Amino acid sequence: MTDQDPRTVDLEVTVPGTPEQVWDAIATGPGISSWLHPTRVDEHVGGAFGFDMGGSAEAAEQEPQGTVTAYDAPHRFATEAPWSTGGQSTTLATEWLVAARDEGTCVVRMVMSGFGPGDDWDDEIDALREGMGVALETLRLYLAHFAGRRPAVVESGTRVAGPPRAAFDALLRTVGLDGAMVGDRVVLTGTPSLAGTVEVLSPGEHRCDVVLLVDSPGPGVADLATYGADTGVGVHLTVFDAPGTDAARVAEREQPLWTAWTEALR
Known part of the structure; x- marks a missing residue:
């Protein structure tokens, strides 16, 4: 910087x-x-x-x-x-x-x-x-x-009580990432299928993110975040085509699962 x-x-x-x-x-x-x-x-x-x-x-x-x-x-x-x-x-x-x-x-x-x-x-x-x-x-x-490759995207969010940092700590506990560190191989719990390596942990004052390089439900990148004065919780998952993986089909299958999951956080 x-x-x-x-x-x-x-x-x-x-x-x-x-x-x-x-x-x-x-x-x-x-x-x-x-x-x-x-x-x-x-x-x-x-x-x-x-x-x-x-x-x-x-x-x-x-x-x-x-x-x-x-x-x-x-x-x-x-x-x-x-x-x-x-x-x-x-x-x-x-x-x-x-x-x-x-x-x-x-x-x-x-x-x-x-x-x-x-x-x-x-x-x-x-x-x-x-x-x-x-x-x-x-x-x-x-x-x-994934340079040059185009993804299919799954995105869902909701609003929860409390400031972003407190909501982020609660989110990490909810998905089984409480205590996780950059470089850890993780499998989320209580969510739709999501597993990979923690690449970024950014617990900011206004926005907090955990970014994973994922291999399940397909190869890609997932960002779970809390943000804003009226605290939002969001999931942004990009999945890329690969041998044995049709990104568009994965996104079509996963979107309603993540929508239901975020709605249950309210």
């Missing part, structure tokens, strides 16, 4: 891959949708940029929220999009920079700016630092294990 300007979110991560492979992951709609959220990118300056944090690729296509402001492949991608918190709105500028390093790796730097003044924006900045820090680690996992 770079030194922080208090009014920006400025993060970086080292990832495997060539600049061209990394560019596909951070500057195209299918690439971003493979590790973050369904996204539309018109691949030229002035093109539409759509980002849907809880829906589908179709929703991102239908409701582009922003504009591409730089598209210098494979090194610099930037967008501007409306953003709001606490009844206040702004235009949030996001810049992605890719720099090649030795041994087949790149450094990806992401800078968000344009936040307004006040406590509401301070909390939003802190929450985005926590959330996007985890997202960049998910990008690293995607490029290390």
